Structures are given as structure tokens and as C-alpha cells.
Amino acid sequence: MELVTVERHERGIARVVMNHAAARNALGEDLRNALLPVFQGLFDDAGTRVIVLASALKDFSVGGDLSRMDTLSDPKNGRRRIASAHKLARVLLAAEKPMIAEVRGHAVGAGAGLVLFCDTIVMGETASIGFPFPRVGLAPDFAIGYTLPKRIGLAKARQALLYSRSYKGAEALNIGLADDIVADDAVAETALQRARELAAFPSLALSLTKRMLELSDDAFAVLDFEATAQPVCFASDDFQEGLAAFREKRKPNFDPSVQ
Known part of the structure; x- marks a missing residue:
């Protein structure tokens, strides 16, 4: 086995x-x-x-x-x-x-x-x-x-x-x-x-959150990481889906394989 x-x-x-x-x-x-x-x-x-x-x-x-x-x-x-x-x-x-x-x-x-x-x-x-x-x-x-x-x-x-x-x-x-x-x-x-x-959440956002939390003992390191991570999220399909879902008052679908 x-x-x-x-x-x-x-x-x-x-x-x-x-x-x-x-x-x-x-x-x-x-x-x-x-x-x-x-x-x-x-x-x-x-x-x-x-x-x-x-x-x-x-x-x-x-x-x-x-x-x-x-x-x-x-x-x-x-x-x-x-x-x-x-x-x-x-x-x-x-x-x-x-x-x-x-x-x-x-x-x-x-x-x-x-x-x-x-x-x-x-x-x-x-x-x-x-x-x-x-x-x-x-x-x-x-x-x-x-x-x-x-x-x-x-x-x-x-x-x-x-x-x-x-x-x-x-x-x-x-x-x-x-x-x-x-x-x-x-x-x-x-x-x-x-x-x-x-x-059900976007993988990119969760991944970046995990990495950020590892820096949680250093506030300035977190700020530096935010300056990189958040623009990456702004440019993602997940953010566009989240915005669309908010405007349309529906649940977002962050996994395209699930219809």
C-alpha cells in the first residue's frame, strides 16, 4: 500500500x-x-x-x-x-x-x-x-x-x-x-x-495573503509587499470578476472551470 x-x-x-x-x-x-x-x-x-x-x-x-x-x-x-x-x-x-x-x-x-x-x-x-x-x-x-x-x-x-x-x-x-x-x-x-x-476565493489573492502574513512581524516589510501585491491584484481577472459581481449583486465566480 x-x-x-x-x-x-x-x-x-x-x-x-x-x-x-x-x-x-x-x-x-x-x-x-x-x-x-x-x-x-x-x-x-x-x-x-x-x-x-x-x-x-x-x-x-x-x-x-x-x-x-x-x-x-x-x-x-x-x-x-x-x-x-x-x-x-x-x-x-x-x-x-x-x-x-x-x-x-x-x-x-x-x-x-x-x-x-x-x-x-x-x-x-x-x-x-x-x-x-x-x-x-x-x-x-x-x-x-x-x-x-x-x-x-x-x-x-x-x-x-x-x-x-x-x-x-x-x-x-x-x-x-x-x-x-x-x-x-x-x-x-x-x-x-x-x-x-x-x-471559492481567488487563488492569487490567497497566495499573496499567505506571503504577506509571513512578513507580519515587520510593518514596513508588509507595506513594501503591499506595494507589489495590490497592483498585481488590480490587474488580475479575479479583480474584474469581483467588481462585476459586486455591481451585479451576485456571487463572484473565481474559478472559470465551474459554471
Whole structure:
């Protein structure tokens, strides 16, 4: 069975499903190597508008594959492992298409890191997102030191990472770690509904918005980016469609393939 499959849904929605049952979707080399070309292909595909990331298993991902880490005390092996993980992390950090995480069961360690690359996080009511790095003598990796403070703020990220915290339900929602908490059996449909909402918006505007938000710590960098991004939008077919829809008092259609 393939470790990663892609389901195609309406309006350019792609659902990426991890299924490395033997490792509970641990983000070892096998799963990372399967995910990398899938994401690269979807990011390059003009027909893909929104990506949902999901698991076929009870858990989203149990993090790094500890069963294969006994050789990492050799510095060369440790650096090689991190360099390999960073190939996937860099691709996901540069993603210009909206991504939604569909979280059931455990998403811990690097699995939590994978969730944090997504723009929207939909969690089941019994799901948990955790950061156990100090418990096994490790510092955070997979860009969590960047993505977690971006999502929940530096003070809350400090507590999560230093104290090996795990979050579920209302607490995850309250600190901004999750965007929707729903019944476990409603996670997939809720994530797809959120994807349909995003797919109805213009891809260019969403892409530029994602890039702008990455600059959100620097007001002047945002202003400089606006000066480039907004004229691009003004010249786009999407803007003309949005204006026409506003004047005609109808919903805009930003996807020409949908009539």
C-alpha cells in the first residue's frame, strides 16, 4: 500500500492522506520521502487550489520515528537526518496554496510540526497536539520554533515547548492552536467544508495573503509587499470578476472551470 495518496475533490481541492500504518505515520525518512514529491507536485499544479492534509489511521502522526534514532548520536548522522527533514519543511514553509490539517488522534512532535504548516487546523474532540521534545532529551525541530509562536504567540509557545505540553479540545481552541473542534467523525467533512470555502476565493489573492502574513512581524516589510501585491491584484481577472459581481449583486465566480 502507498504511504501517501491524493484524493481529488471538486473545485481543485486535493486531500493528501498519510497511511504509514507500520510506523503510525511517524515522520521518518520513508514518509518524508513520500510526502515531498506529492507536495511539490500539488504546489506546482495550477488546477490545485486548496490542500487538505489527513491520515488514514487512528492517529494523525506520532512524530519522529524513535525506533530508527539509535544511530543519531553520531553527529554526522544527526545532521544528515535534520537536513533530510528540512527539505520537506522548506517546501511547506514556502507553500502559497491554502492548507488545512485534519487532525484525529495524536499529532505529536514532528507530527505537530506538520500540522503547524497548515493555515487551518480542524481537530476532533478527542484529538491532541503535543510537544514532547524535552521528555526524550530533544529540542524542537521541523520548524516548530518558528511556526508555533507564529500561531499561538511567543509566551504560550514558550510554555508549550519548555513544559512538554499537550493540548486537546477547548484548550487547543482557546490558545489558537486549533480553529475548529468537532466530533471525531465530523473532522473530515468539516475540513472539506473549510476547503470549499477557500476554493471559492481567488487563488492569487490567497497566495499573496499567505506571503504577506509571513512578513507580519515587520510593518514596513508588509507595506513594501503591499506595494507589489495590490497592483498585481488590480490587474488580475479575479479583480474584474469581483467588481462585476459586486455591481451585479451576485456571487463572484473565481474559478472559470465551474459554471
